[in-house]
Amino acid sequence: MGTWDGVRERIRARGMRWTPQRRVLIDVLARADGHITGAELVERCREVDPATIPSTVYRTLDVLEDLGLVSHSHGADGREEYHVLPDADHGHLHCLGCGATWEIPEAEARSLVRGLERARSFAVDVTHLSIAGRCEACGRIAEG
Amino acid sequence: MGTWDGVRERIRARGMRWTPQRRVLIDVLARADGHITGAELVERCREVDPATIPSTVYRTLDVLEDLGLVSHSHGADGREEYHVLPDADHGHLHCLGCGATWEIPEAEARSLVRGLERARSFAVDVTHLSIAGRCEACGRIAEG
DNA sequence: CATGCTATCGCAAATGGTTGCGATAGTGAG
DNA sequence: CTCACTATCGCAACCATTTGCGATAGCATG
Numbered sequence: 001m002g003t004w005d006g007v008r009e010r011i012r013a014r015g016m017r018w019t020p021q022r023r024v025l026i027d028v029l030a031r032a033d034g035h036i037t038g039a040e041l042v043e044r045c046r047e048v049d050p051a052t053i054p055s056t057v058y059r060t061l062d063v064l065e066d067l068g069l070v071s072h073s074h075g076a077d078g079r080e081e082y083h084v085l086p087d088a089d090h091g092h093l094h095c096l097g098c099g100a101t102w103e104i105p106e107a108e109a110r111s112l113v114r115g116l117e118r119a120r121s122f123a124v125d126v127t128h129l130s131i132a133g134r135c136e137a138c139g140r141i142a143e144g
Numbered sequence: 145m146g147t148w149d150g151v152r153e154r155i156r157a158r159g160m161r162w163t164p165q166r167r168v169l170i171d172v173l174a175r176a177d178g179h180i181t182g183a184e185l186v187e188r189c190r191e192v193d194p195a196t197i198p199s200t201v202y203r204t205l206d207v208l209e210d211l212g213l214v215s216h217s218h219g220a221d222g223r224e225e226y227h228v229l230p231d232a233d234h235g236h237l238h239c240l241g242c243g244a245t246w247e248i249p250e251a252e253a254r255s256l257v258r259g260l261e262r263a264r265s266f267a268v269d270v271t272h273l274s275i276a277g278r279c280e281a282c283g284r285i286a287e288g
Numbered sequence: 289c290a291t292g293c294t295a296t297c298g299c300a301a302a303t304g305g306t307t308g309c310g311a312t313a314g315t316g317a318g
Numbered sequence: 319c320t321c322a323c324t325a326t327c328g329c330a331a332c333c334a335t336t337t338g339c340g341a342t343a344g345c346a347t348g
Contacts, residue, residue: 017314017325039304053328058305060326076272078222078335079304093266104260112256113275116248121280122237128220131257132272136265161295161344183334197298202335204296222305223334 003069003085004030010067024048025060029070029084035092035101038072038080071127075101083127091129097138104129147213147229148174154211168192169204173214173228179236179245182216182224215271219245227271235273241282248273 004026008018028044038058045052061082064070072082076094081101083090091104091112104112109126117124134142148170152162172188182202189196205226208214216226220238227234235248235256248256253270261268278286 012315015315015325019314019326021327037304042304051328054304055306055329056327074218074222078218078224080222093260093264095266096269096272102264108260112260116237116252116256116275117277120237120246121283122239122277123283124275124277125240128240128276130274131260131268133261133266133268139265139267156345159295163296163344165297181334186334195298198334199299199336200297 007067007069011063016063021049021052021056022060022063024052025057025064029064033084036082036084037075038082041082073128073130075130076132081130086127089127091126091131094130094132095135095138096132097134097141100135104131151211151213155207160207165193165196165200166204168196169201169208173208177228180226180228181219182226185226217272217274219274220276225274230271233271235270235275238274238276239279239282240276241278241285244279248275 007026011018011022024045025041027048028041032041032044038061041061042052042054042057045057061070061072065072068086070082070084071086071089072080073092075081076096076099081092083092089106089109091109093102093104095101106126109129113124113126113129116122151170155162155166168189169185171192172185176185176188182205185205186196186198186201189201205214205216209216212230214226214228215230215233216224217236219225220240220243225236233250233253235253237246237248239245250270253273257268257270257273260266
């Protein structure tokens with residue numbers, strides 16, 4: 001709601017076009033706050049408009065990422081994972097055992113990488129940060 | 145050289161088989177210390193044996209990873225990146241601008257994630273750790 | 289050396305995502 | 319309202335990787 005209202009204008013202000021295909025994706029995104037894979041977004045768009053073409057969806061996602069309306073990172077298997085409406089930048093934690101995901105809040109993520117950034121003058125993209133491992137529950141199972 | 149010598153025995157000790165296809169991949173790996181993508185490994189195997197099938201290579205990489213002889217992480221685009229003979233566990237740093245890669249030594253990687261692990265009782269897989277951002281040179285270009 | 293068990297292979301199809309290109313259709317200007 | 323410019327689309331091919339399955343072939347045993 002709200003946050004998506006100005007999208008049409010923001011797109012046109014950049015000399016880009018407001019098309020039916022983009023409207024469909026934005027409708028889907030507006031209903032999907034949270035994390036979602038690229039493939040899942042394509043599928044949901046196809047529910048709204050069965051003629052949806054994957055490449056169009058991925059290209060529109062690139063545009064929206066440029067505008068800061070979505071960000072993406074990669075799951076433990078390397079597949080794309082989109083995050084809708086990133087009010088605050090944050091990273092992700094993935095459990096290799098059960099597949100669960102947690103957010104790493106911006107402040108925590110930034111302080112994690114601070115040493116790395118200082119030592120190497122490297123600017124980390126925390127929205128893209130994705131860390132894999134085993135959560136407490138899965139760790140106990142593995143030892144048992 | 146050395147480290148690969150016992151592989152045949154280690155494989156057979158697990159009730160697994162020593163096949164020509166595995167021999168080819170191990171030959172290729174022995175010549176390729178460092179980082180290399182899955183696709184690149186397939187290509188190099190095909191140079192040795194043009195009949196090489198991709199799925200066989202990927203499946204063999206899985207068993208070698210089980211044995212601890214290779215590890216993999218994902219580049220900034222999510223594609224697989226194998227690391228041969230990981231004497232020490234380490235993470236990777238990827239520049240989104242120039243595509244360069246750096247290793248994050250185990251000690252540094254572990255201390256990075258220590259807070260995260262304590263706070264959540266989460267065991268991070270540092271060999272899978274891959275951080276993206278901009279290196280110093282690319283950062284300067286972006287500002288200019 | 290022959291035999292059988294089953295791990296591994298080859299193949300073909302599917303998945304998730306990307307790219308190049310000619311055709312379509314938003315959009316601002318007249 | 320028309321026109322022209324060009325951003326975007328649809329399509330088809332391609333890339334990297336995975337999966338299911340029947341056929342092949344290691345290798346332990348007799």
